[in-house]
Amino acid sequence: MDSLKTITLNEKSTFDIKGLIEIYEEVAALKMQKIRKEVMDSQAYFDGLARLSDEVALDLTQYYQGKTKAAAVFLSSETGMYGDLIDKVMVSYVNFVKSNAAQAFVIGKFGVNLMNSYAPEVKFTEMNEADLPLLMNKLSEYSKISVFHGRFESLARQSSTSSTISGPDIQKYEGKPDKKNKEERRLSNIYEPDVATISAKFAKEISASVVDQSVRENDLAKYAARLMHLDDALYNVSRKLDTLDINKKRMRKRMEQKKQIERIARWQKQ
DSSP states (O other): OOOHHHHHHHHHHHHHHHHHHHHHHHHHHHHHHHHHHHHHHHHHHHHHHHHHHHHTHHHHHHHHTTOOOEEEEEEOOSSOOSTTHHHHHHHHHHHHHHHSOOEEEEESHHHHHHHHHHOTTSOOEEEOGGGHHHHHHHHTTOSEEEEEEEEEEETTEEEEEEEEESIIIIITTTTSSOHHHHHHHHHTSOOSSOHHHHHHHHHHHHHHHHHHHHHHHHHHHHHHHHHHHHHHHHHHHHHHHHHHHHHHHHHHHHHHHHHHHHHHHHHHHO
């Protein structure tokens, strides 16, 4: 068993670690609450945007004519401490990229390191979170974009999900309606100055908005996962402190017993 001095030093350092964890936990909780409010407040807007996208989907096909490439984006993080959430998203992402002919993009150093370690055969373009505007310019070249990210389901549960931009909402109409129905659908909308200009602008705005919402959802899931990860760490630290406290009491008792034996031995010699 460690000496009393060693136990006391371990106890002090463990208390310091506990204090840091509590600070990180408080910060994560505040950020999660803020992001959750933003996501919930904007949910109605994005629901409306999805309905509008569906309404003008036939007209938006003009913007994607001649574009057949697909892209897959992995939203990870710049740092760790998010439990196994990023790992779960990476597994879904790698399976998708290997099964589909899509240009791969990975956002965040942590995700880049995971990809290099566990899927070195997958070629991808590395970007950081500050490069999102640049990413949107690159994604304008693709007709279908799949964004893989974390999803907040509850404080105790975060899952991997994907959001598809332009694919289902727009391409599901291509080749299905006949020309007459297609023209009738377009007559229900008025475009100024022309369909091509508005479609191009609208498609870019949809892509940017969906990616932005995906980033927010990913951040919400990440901070929830971090909060649970820190909560587990805090539990383990508390258990370690309990163990150190028991060991310290045992050590003090042994030292007291040793002193008592020494006193008795001195009395017997007298």
